[in-house]
Amino acid sequence: MAILEVGNVSKRFGNFTAIKGVSLNVEAGATHAIIGPNGAGKTTLFNLVSGLTPPSEGEIRFRDRRLARMRPHDIVKVGMARSFQKVNIFPRKTAAENVQVALIANSGMNYNFFRSARRLFHDETMELLALVKCADDADRRAGELAHGRQKQLELAVALAADPKLLLLDEPTAGMSIAETKASIELIKDIVAKRGLTLLFTEHDMNVVFEIASTISVLHHGEIIASGLPHEVRENDDVKRIYLGKD
Amino acid sequence: MTSRPQLIFLLVMFALLAVLPFVGSRYFVELAVQVMIFSLFALSLNVLAGHVGAVSFGHAAFFAIGGYACAFFLTRWGWPLPLAMAGAVVVSAAASFIIGILCVRLNAIYFSMLTLAFSMLVWAIAIKWKPVTGGDDGFVGITMPQALTDPTNFFWFTYAVFAASAAALWVLSASAMGRAFVAVRENAVRASFLGIDTKRMRLIAFVIAGAFAGLAGCLLAMYVRGMYPTTAFWTQSGQVIIMVLLGGVHSFVGPILGATTLYLLETTTHQYTEYWPIVMGLILMVIVLVLPDGLVGLIKRLRPQRRA
Secondary structure: OEEEEEEEEEEEEOOEEEEEEEEEEEEOOOEEEEEOOOOOOHHHHHHHHOOOOOOOEEEEEEOOEEOOOOOHHHHHHHOEEEOOOOOOOOOOOEHHHHHHHHHHHHHOHHHOOOOEOOOOOHHHHHHHHHHOOOHHHOOOEHHHOOHHHHHHHHHHHHHOOOOOEEEEEOOOOOOOHHHHHHHHHHHHHHHHHHOOEEEEEOOOHHHHHHHOOEEEEEEOOEEEEEEOHHHHHHOHHHHHHHHOOO | OOOHHHHHHHHHHHHHHHHHHHHOOHHHHHHHHHHHHHHHHHHHHHHHHHHHOOOOOOOHHHHHHHHHHHHHHHHOOOOOHHHHHHHHHHHHHHHHHHHHHHHOOOOHHHHHHHHHHHHHHHHHHHHHOHHHHOHHHOEEOOOOOHHHHOHHHHHHHHHHHHHHHHHHHHHHHOEHHHHHHHHHHHOHHHHHOOOOOHHHHHHHHHHHHHHHHHHHHHHHHHHHOEEOHHHHOHHHHHHHHHHHHHHOOOOOOHHHHHHHHHHHHHHHHHHHOOOHHHHHHHHHHHHHHHOOOHHHHHHHHHOOOOOO
């Protein structure tokens, strides 16, 4: 069963068409990778799917709800959380405060003006920080953490929304080889433990083939191949793009 | 926004204020009343400017609406004081809800400009709607409960309202909602992807800020026994922004410190020269150039740093 259905979606910015008639199903429980060269439209597609920008044409359905009339915070409530390619957290707040406010938002307590936030969700916050191996950084300002740690913190913040579908835009961008390896192990582990559906973009092909159960290839805003990893690997169009004989 | 040193500061401040009527002259008691009114006004703006990071350039509108409404209910309709004040707060909150719906859709400078435009509209209404506001001449001669005509009694009344409001706003600052407000200020995109309806949070902050500004307006109307269109003028909105900036936007007590400092400076400067705007301009330059976090930031810098 598809948790996310993208039906013939296009996105134009002025005269430029970033996404051209993309159709895509993400099956519940899948680990679905979107790959493609720089400028293929991966991030644009993510922004459409998460409701950050509306599509010019086409329809996106998430858990059988049309996204068209929903704003990002509504979509989060239905069970989608995302990270951004460029780390997007609260840099002036501590790591613990970052996660705590995410838990507050998820519980709907952001409308509670009476309940003191001092010890609120303390245990849950520490649990999530421990899950992404950032427990030692709890009281450090998020903006002062190393880049890899910030990525992991953003993962914890996204998980605090208790999503069914997790969108990770280049989860290992800017990471060293060692960090990438550790991070991928972590993501694999969390996705398995929590039974999440994962949709992610990634430039590192080793990472993609290691964790993806399904791969879609985006090229100039169009899906040119979609399927199991070995099918995509053998696809002639994909080979041509990645070998640069375009 | 809240912290233990700030709580101690507040408790000491209220304790010292409580001693004032017993040791100070009438002049100081009256000065303290004015300072408390403007501190409450500045605290209310900080819910917007400090918490959700939306700098309203028209906050005086709600200060004036509260004042006019209170004056009107007390004098024309002869309502008892608690009812008149409650009514005035409701009117301010309703006005900020309507204006807020239109303003919170916009960000940064566009938000500021639209709030400025609405406040000028309120100012124009204050001048033109003579039957209710008294027009240019202002609303003169408010019917007040006999007991509050005594300056010391009025001091205690103001003290009680200010203390209760500060306590309520403190609880708000330290609450789960307060955390969500700050999340909206720090990174609205991230906040919305946590599931926070950022526009609604900004609207809630706008209404709370408007309601407390209206309450401060009630006190002002009763203190000066009248209400005048200048209270809604943009210079009044500008002054309260400077108060908040001078004290420090990212702290709870900042606005109180800023309001007190600016008000006392203005009062003393007026005794020597009529060129107060020059002094205010210099203060503004100092804030922008060397005190981005205001007086609270300065105090933090002067204190030996404790590392967590």
